[in-house]
Amino acid sequence: MSTSQDTTTAPGGDAPAAPTAGGGSDEQQKLPLFALLALATAVFITSLTETLPAGLLPAMSNDLRVSESATGQTVTIYAIGTALTAIPLTAATSAWRRKALLLTAMAGFAAANTVTAVSSVYGVTMVARFVAGVAAGLAWALLAGYARRMAPVALQGKAIAIAMAGIPVALSLGVPAGTFLGETLGWRTAFLSMTGLTVVLLLWIVVAVPDYPGQQRGERPKMLGTLRIPGVTPVLFVTLVFVLAHTILYAYVATYLEDLGMGGDTDVVLLVFGAASLLSIWIVGAQIHRRLRVLTVASTLLVAVSAALLAALADNPALVYVAAALWGLGWGGVPTLLQTAVGDAGGKSADAAQAMLVTLWNVAMAAGGVIGGILLDQLGSDSFPWSMLLLLLPVLAVVVLAREHGFPPKRATA
Numbered sequence: 001m002s003t004s005q006d007t008t009t010a011p012g013g014d015a016p017a018a019p020t021a022g023g024g025s026d027e028q029q030k031l032p033l034f035a036l037l038a039l040a041t042a043v044f045i046t047s048l049t050e051t052l053p054a055g056l057l058p059a060m061s062n063d064l065r066v067s068e069s070a071t072g073q074t075v076t077i078y079a080i081g082t083a084l085t086a087i088p089l090t091a092a093t094s095a096w097r098r099k100a101l102l103l104t105a106m107a108g109f110a111a112a113n114t115v116t117a118v119s120s121v122y123g124v125t126m127v128a129r130f131v132a133g134v135a136a137g138l139a140w141a142l143l144a145g146y147a148r149r150m151a152p153v154a155l156q157g158k159a160i161a162i163a164m165a166g167i168p169v170a171l172s173l174g175v176p177a178g179t180f181l182g183e184t185l186g187w188r189t190a191f192l193s194m195t196g197l198t199v200v201l202l203l204w205i206v207v208a209v210p211d212y213p214g215q216q217r218g219e220r221p222k223m224l225g226t227l228r229i230p231g232v233t234p235v236l237f238v239t240l241v242f243v244l245a246h247t248i249l250y251a252y253v254a255t256y257l258e259d260l261g262m263g264g265d266t267d268v269v270l271l272v273f274g275a276a277s278l279l280s281i282w283i284v285g286a287q288i289h290r291r292l293r294v295l296t297v298a299s300t301l302l303v304a305v306s307a308a309l310l311a312a313l314a315d316n317p318a319l320v321y322v323a324a325a326l327w328g329l330g331w332g333g334v335p336t337l338l339q340t341a342v343g344d345a346g347g348k349s350a351d352a353a354q355a356m357l358v359t360l361w362n363v364a365m366a367a368g369g370v371i372g373g374i375l376l377d378q379l380g381s382d383s384f385p386w387s388m389l390l391l392l393l394p395v396l397a398v399v400v401l402a403r404e405h406g407f408p409p410k411r412a413t414a
Contacts, residue, residue, distance in 0.1 A: 032150050036162040038204045039143050042106060044166030045201065046136035049113060049194050050078050051170075056187040063187070064122045074116075074129045076366055081133025082140070083362040089134070090141045090355035098149075099211035102142055103202060109135035110198035117191035137362065141355040144339040148350075149212050154289055157340055161285025164335045169278070215351070226352040231345030231405030234398050236353075238296075238406075239338050240360045245391035246303070246331060247368025248375065249310075249384040256381045260314055269324045276328025284333030288340055293407045296337050296399050302330030304392045310385035345406055 053060060053074045061071040093101050112132035119125045144160050151159035182190035227233055249256065254266050262269070284295055306327035313319045338357060346353030375383045399407050 031155055031159055031162070032208075032210070033162070035150060035208045035210065036147060036159055038201065038209050039147055039163040040166045041197070041201050041204070042102070042139055042166070043143060043164060044170045045194060045197055046109065046139060047167050047170035049109075049132060049191075050136065051075060052182075052190060052194070056182040056190060059182065059187045063120060064125060066122050070122070074125060076369065077126050078129045078133035078136070079362040079366040081130040082137030083359050083366065085134045086137035086141050086358045086362070087352075087355045089138050090351060093138070093214070094351060095214040097211055097213055098142065098146055099205070099209060101214070102139060102146065102209070103205055105135045105139040105142070106198055106202055106205070109139070110195050110202070113191050113194045113198065117188045117195065133362075137358055140358045140361075141351065144343060144354055145351050146209075146212070148343055150210065157288030157292070157336070158285045160340050160343075161281055161288065161333070161336045164339065165278070165281050167335050169274070226346060226349040226356065229346060229349060229353070231402065231408075232342060232349075232353050232356075234402035234406035235338060235342040235345055236356055236360055238395050238398055239342070239357050240364050241391050242300070242303075242334060242338075242395050243361050243364035244368050244371070245307075245388045245395070246334075247365050248372040248391075249307075249388050251365075251369045252372045252376060252381060252384060255376065256384055257320075259381045260317075260320065262317060262320060265317070269321065272321055272324045273328040273331075276325045277332030280329045280332030281336065284336050288333075288336065290410070292337060292341060292344075293399075293403070293409050295333060296341070296407050297396070299330045299334055299337060300392060300396045300399060302326050304330075304389055304396065306330065307385040307389040307392065311382075311389060314382070314385070341407060 053071065058068060060074070061068045064071060096104075109132055112128045112135060115128035116125055116132065119128060143163055147159040147163035148156045181193060227236075253270070254263070257263055257266050257269060280299070284299075287295060303326070306323040309319055309323040309326070314323075339354065342353045342357050343350045371387075372384065375381075375387060403409065
């Protein structure tokens with residue numbers, strides 16, 4: 001087990017990096033794959049649980065005796081719980097040992113999912129979903145930094161890529177699987193299965209994940225001070241606007257495809273998107289240490305080209321599939337790129353910067369759902385790709401301009 005006594009300091013002093021055993025180079029070291037997969041599973045479970053109600057609305061609304069639109073707010077309240085508490089809770093728990101904090105967050109998450117599964121009262125369900133969002137936000141703010149601390153410097157990008165792989169897996173494979181389980185065995189079983197997976201994960205963390213110390217009182221970062229660190233603000237801006245652009249279309253992708261006459265192909269389109277996302281994660285994980293800036297520019301351009309295809313040529317089903325593939329190829333590695341970029345920029349305040357990123361990510365998701373709904377009512381679903389394209393223009397501009405800090409050509413290696 002690694003401790004504060006057997007680790008070295010990572011670039012920028014943001015976290016202890018895994019030691020280099022036997023005098024070998026970082027590139028020759030192996031990643032602690034079993035431990036990183038535990039973090040990936042935490043990301044998968046929390047990401048899947050956030051959107052799980054979307055495929056279970058009719059049954060949930062019937063049991064809770066409220067409308068489907070009211071039941072849909074169980075997704076919104078989860079995001080709000082994360083957005084409101086990730087920053088203050090990260091600051092309040094900065095001195096906690098990392099393993100104890102991760103176990104506490106995931107145990108709270110399991111308890112909240114269990115209450116959701118057994119509740120027949122709408123108010124109780126909403127409180128449980130809020131608590132689940134709080135626990136997930138705390139875990140999310142912790143996980144990228146945790147993955148960095150497990151890996152040698154040259155492999156930190158790969159470590160974060162593995163840990164964050166749970167996001168596209170949850171979006172592309174987990175949501176359809178959860179929906180199928182809910183339709184087959186009931187929506188309560190779907191949520192109880194999340195509890196079961198989390199219990200297994202807690203045991204996995206106890207056995208496989210190393211522990212690290214928190215920060216000493218004098219080392220605890222100030223959140224507002226973190227914003228003044230060169231590079232942090234550009235990365236956070238890109239996070240907010242990029243995720244907003246993505247969510248406006250993704251949250252209503254089924255409606256968008258239905259309006260195109262491709263409603264019956266939604267699952268296949270999402271599968272193409274998910275497969276391309278997984279490929280993107282692999283590419284980013286392999287190249288991020290040397291090419292973070294190039295990969296971020298490429299990701300932005302790929303998603304922008306996808307949006308342009310959908311905006312101009314969506315009447316061609318074959319091009320919709322091409323656009324879905326480009327979208328996934330651009331989007332899949334974005335969580336890894338942004339969390340790595342903000343961690344590098346944050347240095348000693350990396351945990352605070354990660355908490356801000358998690359907060360803005362969830363703010364963007366909630367806002368994307370609201371703005372997408374307004375666009376759908378006022379302009380129709382064909383406005384989604386145009387809005388997406390418009391938002392990506394300032395994203396590309398900031399990435400290109402933040403050359404010295406935020407998205408530098410080369411990451412520090414010493």
